[in-house]
Amino acid sequence: MNTNRDEGVIKFKLTLKRAPAPEMNQVIALEKWRALxxxxxxxxxxxxDKIGYGNLSSRIGKKTFIITGSQTGHLAHLQAHHYSKVIECDLKKGSVTAEGLIPPSSESLTHYGMYEANPNINYVFHVHHQKLWEMMCNGPFDYISDDVPYGTQAMAEAASQLMGTKTxxxxxxxxxEDGIISYGATPEEAGKIILELYRKLAVRQ
Structure with missing residues (x-):
């Protein structure tokens, strides 16, 4: 497998419009799960490497969403200004336009591809765990092949193709390397899928 670690590097064309941070009530559900x-x-x-990993987002419009800011992984708790609002994406051009005080996560294109593909999805959670990743790579789980690099148009397109009509x-x-993504109509749906697998792994060890 090609598992070169280069997370945190924004690979899309970013336009960041300086604007007030999202309202705290818009990020409470995300922050609850992120803290856990x-x-x-x-x-x-x-x-x-001092490179952050993991990101969470929630849909706020048909094609707009709030997502954790780039390189915030080292922080135990985020404030509203650590989140960014993605207002426009173009998969063909590989571009992202966001509003806020901080650049959006380097996986913003992937989140967008998933939201665009399935209107039933309102939350996308991207976490990292080596042993859980290894278990899933060798198990009966949906996957994106090892020749698709993270944070790219190809990754966004591959993720969108997995969506179908599932909620x-x-x-x-x-x-x-270590990358896993869950999604759901509610934060509980997206979060509990990860926790269930995490607990199953803990029982095995």
Whole structure:
């Protein structure tokens, strides 16, 4: 597998419009799950490289969403200004336009591709866990092949093709080391899928 670690690097063309941060009530549900994932090291920072990993988003419009800011993985708790509002994406051009005080996550294109493909999805959670990733790579789970690099138009297109009409699910990115994405109509749907697999893995060990 091609598992080169280069997370956190924004690979799309970004236009960041300086604007007030999202309202705190818009990020409360995301922050609840992010804080839990941080405690479980499903979101965090690789200590040697000092590169953050993991990101969460919630849909606020047909094609607009709020997402954790780039390189915030080292923070246990985020404030509203650590989130960014993505207002426009173009998969063909590989461009993202966002509003806020901080650049959006490097996986913003992937989140957009999923939201665009399925109107039933309102939350997308991207976490990292080596053993969980290995288990999913070798199990009966939806996946994106190991020749698709993270944060690219190809990744966004591959993720969108997995959506179908499902309201919730989870898949593994074989070419993005440790990377797992869940999605759901509610934050509970997206979050509980990850927790259930995490607990099953804990029982095995």
């Amino acid at each position: 994932f941080f405690k479980l090291a499903l979101i965090g920072e690789y200590p040697i 919730s699910g989870i898949f593994v990115m074989k070419g993005h």
